[in-house]
Every structure is written in C-alpha cells, then in structure tokens.
Amino acid sequence: MAPSPTSATSGSIRRLLAARRQIVDVVAHLQSEGDTAWSAVARLIREAVFTHLNRLVAIRIAEALGLLRPSMVDGRGSKGFRDVLELAPLLAGDDTGGYWTYLQLCGDELAAELPTLFDPRNPLLALAPSPGALDDLVEGLADASAAELWTAPDCLGWVYQFFNTSEERRTMREESSLHEIPANSLSGTNFHAAIRRRFPGPEQPWPPTFGRRPRIFTA
Numbered sequence: 001m002a003p004s005p006t007s008a009t010s011g012s013i014r015r016l017l018a019a020r021r022q023i024v025d026v027v028a029h030l031q032s033e034g035d036t037a038w039s040a041v042a043r044l045i046r047e048a049v050f051t052h053l054n055r056l057v058a059i060r061i062a063e064a065l066g067l068l069r070p071s072m073v074d075g076r077g078s079k080g081f082r083d084v085l086e087l088a089p090l091l092a093g094d095d096t097g098g099y100w101t102y103l104q105l106c107g108d109e110l111a112a113e114l115p116t117l118f119d120p121r122n123p124l125l126a127l128a129p130s131p132g133a134l135d136d137l138v139e140g141l142a143d144a145s146a147a148e149l150w151t152a153p154d155c156l157g158w159v160y161q162f163f164n165t166s167e168e169r170r171t172m173r174e175e176s177s178l179h180e181i182p183a184n185s186l187s188g189t190n191f192h193a194a195i196r197r198r199f200p201g202p203e204q205p206w207p208p209t210f211g212r213r214p215r216i217f218t219a
Contacts, residue, residue: 022123048127050163053137057159058117059106060141064150071106075099075138080106096131 023044030040062068069080076099084105085091085098092098104125111118129137149155 016126019123019126023126026123044124045127048124051122051124052129053163054117054156054159055107056103056137056141057156058110058114059103061150061155062106062110064147068106068109071103072138073142075135075142096134100128100131100134 026044027037027040030043031037035043056072059068060072063071063073063080069083070078071080072078076097081099081102084102091101094101107118108120111120128134
C-alpha cells in the first residue's frame with residue numbers, strides 16, 4: 001500500500017527537523033571549540049560546499065569512466081536523468097525538477113565503494129545548493145573543453161588540494177598518519193581520508209576503484 005500524501009509529508013517534515021537538530025548540534029560544537037556563532041555557521045557552510053563539490057566531482061568521474069549513465073554531461077538534459085524521470089515522474093517534485101534528487105541517487109549507487117564520501121547520514125546533505133547554483137556548477141563540470149580531466153587518475157586529488165588553503169594543506173599533512181599509504185591501496189574507506197591528506201598530483205596518482213557491479217544507472 002502506498003503511503004498517503006499526509007503521511008509522506010509528515011515523514012519529510014520529521015527528516016527535515018532531524019537534520020536541523022543535527023546541524024544545530026554541529027554549530028554548538030564548533031562554538032564550544034571557540035568559534036563565534038558567525039564563524040561556526042561560516043565553517044559549516046564551507047564544509048557543506050566541500051561535501052557537495054566532492055560528491056558531484058566523483059559522480060562526474062564515474063560518468064566519464066562509464067560507470068554511471070550520462071548524468072551531468074548534458075545537465076538536466078542528460079540521458080540518464082531523462083530516462084529515470086520517464087520511469088519515475090514523481091521524482092520531479094523538487095525545485096530542480098528532480099535533478100538534485102537524481103544526483104543524490106547517483107551518489108547512493110556509489111556509496112558501496114566510497115562510503116565516507118557518500119555517507120547518507122551526513123547532516124550537511126540537508127544544506128542543498130540552490131537550483132541556480134546547482135545548474136552553474138554542473139555546467140562548469142560538463143564543459144566539453146575539460147572532458148579529458150575526468151578520466152585523469154589524479155583528478156579528485158587536485159580538487160581536494162585546491163579547495164583548501166596552503167596553510168590548511170600544510171596542517172593536514174603534518175597531522176596525517178596516512179601519508180605513507182601506497183597509492184594502490186587507496187580504495188574503499190581508506191580512499192577518502194588518505195586522499196585528503198596526500199593530495200596526489202600527477203606524480204602521485206590514485207586509482208579510482210569504483211566497483212563494476214550491475215547498477216540501476218549503469219550504461
């Protein structure tokens with residue numbers, strides 16, 4: 001039996017309230033560490049941007065490697081999204097016409113191989129980009145002149161590196177206990193922590209290890 005509209009709405013409200021409580025708790029924790037309310041919120045927003053950017057880049061890489069159906073290359077016109085929307089038209093209920101929800105589903109498909117990056121319990125996922133910001137970002141990631149970047153073995157490493165300031169990179173390297181991890185071991189749960197600390201360049205590539213299991217969105 002399908003849930004009634006009222007029960008579905010109530011469930012959505014409960015999830016939003018739970019996410020709000022988590023976010024408020026994070027801000028309170030940052031303030032307990034010495035941040036002002038303003039700087040705590042600024043740090044939270046920056047981390048949300050960082051989270052969403054890395055997830056979208058990973059989806060773009062998986063798409064370029066043929067591990068996901070076309071999902072970002074043509075923005076909202078991408079074949080993978082249009083096909084899913086045809087099968088599940090109710091997906092179009094959000095303010096992006098279903099596109100943001102679809103990209104979250106793509107993340108769910110990759111979660112088994114990249115559980116830290118695509119952890120659905122991350123409260124920052126509730127801080128979604130505006131439709132305009134999402135379209136601008138996807139347009140940049142889909143730029144045809146940069147198509148070859150997404151299959152480069154060090155792509156995500158450079159994204160991690162240049163999002164952070166040189167001071168932040170130096171601090172993370174000094175604090176890291178993973179800098180000796182061989183490049184060929186960067187997979188599964190090790191990948192996310194290790195890549196943030198090693199920031200590999202062309203001389204230190206990391207191999208994407210997305211699984212080859214059948215997927216709903218696989219081409």
